[in-house]
Amino acid sequence: MSNARFADVNGQHIFYSVHGAGKPLILLHGGVNPDCFGSNLDELAKGRQVIAVHLQGHGRTPDTDRPLRCETMGDDIAALIGHLKLGKADVMGYSLGSFVALQTAIRHPDVVDRLVLLAARMRQDDAYPEVVAAFHQLEANAAMIGGSVKASPLGQTYPDVDWTNLFRKLGELTTRNFDWSADIAKLKARTLLIFADADYIRAEPMIEFWKTLGGGQRDAGIDGSLRPANQFAIVPNATHYTLAVDPMVPEIVGRFFGSK
Numbered sequence: 001m002s003n004a005r006f007a008d009v010n011g012q013h014i015f016y017s018v019h020g021a022g023k024p025l026i027l028l029h030g031g032v033n034p035d036c037f038g039s040n041l042d043e044l045a046k047g048r049q050v051i052a053v054h055l056q057g058h059g060r061t062p063d064t065d066r067p068l069r070c071e072t073m074g075d076d077i078a079a080l081i082g083h084l085k086l087g088k089a090d091v092m093g094y095s096l097g098s099f100v101a102l103q104t105a106i107r108h109p110d111v112v113d114r115l116v117l118l119a120a121r122m123r124q125d126d127a128y129p130e131v132v133a134a135f136h137q138l139e140a141n142a143a144m145i146g147g148s149v150k151a152s153p154l155g156q157t158y159p160d161v162d163w164t165n166l167f168r169k170l171g172e173l174t175t176r177n178f179d180w181s182a183d184i185a186k187l188k189a190r191t192l193l194i195f196a197d198a199d200y201i202r203a204e205p206m207i208e209f210w211k212t213l214g215g216g217q218r219d220a221g222i223d224g225s226l227r228p229a230n231q232f233a234i235v236p237n238a239t240h241y242t243l244a245v246d247p248m249v250p251e252i253v254g255r256f257f258g259s260k
Contacts, residue, residue: 192253
């Protein structure tokens with residue numbers, strides 16, 4: 001892979017690949033699978049320079065003894081933007097990557113221009129109860145799940161990943177209670193929220209997230225001049241597990257980046 005590179009920041013040896021040319025877009029994958037965007041990565045790279053990062057312990061970025069935390073991984077992304085001398089970059093993340101993107105914008109507003117969040121939550125209990133319950137089983141089942149993934153095509157693509165340890169760390173991360181609503185209300189970056197219509201997140205928190213960003217307050221007016229700066233989309237006939245590869249996503253994202 002000629003576009004494959006590493007950056008040493010914050011004590012991490014971070015892998016990233018560069019696709020296309022144009023304004024930089026940092027692309028952050030969901031948990032477990034660094035290739036979760038599939039062919040949408042190439043679609044996003046039409047007219048953009050997409051910098052696809054492997055988060056700590058995922059893919060070709062080795063793990064360290066540091067716990068998995070969205071905050072410290074957000075610091076990694078800000079440090080990477082600085083390392084690459086990008087100034088400000090657009091940042092887009094899905095699922096786990098959306099939390100890291102969000103923390104990058106919260107903790108380092110000076111390096112984030114526009115922000116795209118696919119299936120992001122403000123709070124731990126915004127997910128359906130059965131999803132939260134599954135998070136609580138992840139650490140205990142790490143060896144079983146990790147062994148299964150190791151034997152899968154994904155495991156063969158990334159043989160250096162310690163899958164059991166990754167699931168153990170993801171289990172520990174996903175059971176941590178959080179509420180980022182106060183920080184989200186102060187976000188400076190123009191933000192696009194994208195959800196699946198059958199996502200793992202309850203419908204009410206999706207709307208609350210949108211309202212926290214200033215949306216859903218009033219009619220935009222005949223000329224649209226009163227519409228909020230941030231945007232909100234729900235992809236039909238999609239689930240949390242198909243959202244990142246849904247062909248509508250690059251179109252929605254392109255419209256957001258092209259808007260004034």
